[in-house]
Amino acid sequence: MKDSRINEMKEYIEKCGTVSMEDLSKEFKVSLVTVRRDVSELQQAGLIEKVYGGVRKKSGGNLIAFEEREIRNIDGKMAIGRRAAELVADQDIIFIDSGTTTACVVDFLEGRQVTVITSSLEVIEKAVKYDNIELICVTGIYNKTTNSFAGIDTAEALGKYNITKAFMAASGVTIESGITHASPWEYDIKTTAVKKTGHVILMADESKFDVVTLVTYCTLQQVHTVITDVRPPEEYVEYFEEQGIDLQVAGRQ
Known part of the structure; x- marks a missing residue:
């Protein structure tokens, strides 16, 4: 169930582009503690990036012009x-x-x-x-x-x-x-x-x-x-x- 939720969370972030921790908590009906743990796993895997107050889909880490x-x-x-x-x-x-x-x-x-x-x-x-x-x-x-x-x-x-x-x-x-x-x-x-x-x-x-x-x-x-x-x-x-x-x-x- 956890792996399924994390995969769905990854797809949701990719679809939205940028999303707050609170929105993820509401969307997947889990606590903020659980969201932060799931997000941490996705970040460590290099699949998403943390930003102020939330997360965004991986941009490749290139410096913007x-x-x-x-x-x-x-x-x-x-x-x-x-x-x-x-x-x-x-x-x-x-x-x-x-x-x-x-x-x-x-x-x-x-x-x-x-x-x-x-x-x-x-x-x-x-x-x-x-x-x-x-x-x-x-x-x-x-x-x-x-x-x-x-x-x-x-x-x-x-x-x-x-x-x-x-x-x-x-x-x-x-x-x-x-x-x-x-x-x-x-x-x-x-x-x-x-x-x-x-x-x-x-x-x-x-x-x-x-x-x-x-x-x-x-x-x-x-x-x-x-x-x-x-x-x-x-x-x-x-x-x-x-x-x-x-x-x-x-x-x-």
Whole structure:
């Protein structure tokens, strides 16, 4: 009976595309505990993906093109960017990771003398407009999907610098798998940034929670501040409190 239900659940998720845990509980007339157990088995088998508040059919784990990601939840990303910029002080040396959310930090840095280190073309294009920003570009081979530069030389170049704060992006965030990214292309530069800074700031909107993608570049224990647009599920709120991680909910502009 259990195997039959799980197979039917898989087919139902594939038909719906994305579905909440509550809907699965009602559809199959089982408790949320049972739903989570069944979903966990489907996820471990690589048949579905967890998303914020529910699950979706397997998409193959490919990173969505930068241009498409850039227009998704723009209000939430701008609010996160504004809140993140409030953490930047005069004379800070900050690393800004590649990503559509992290790039929003630059829009709110006017008036502070800061050094920005980045491999993101989007960040570079924004930062050159501001006289108060000293810009250091760690370049390499350009990747159109991530709109950034990466490679062995890129990570080595970054490793030379001291970083006050690192503003990091994510494709997925879970307690078990930590901070994950859909492209292994940027793994070395992300791990280097986390290693070199004394303050890791994760910028992730609500869609990133309960999602696991290809590679883990950072554990949640290595994060000092999490900035998001919507209060995450309670298990994350409790975990952040236990670990002394500063959770900031920026809302949406």
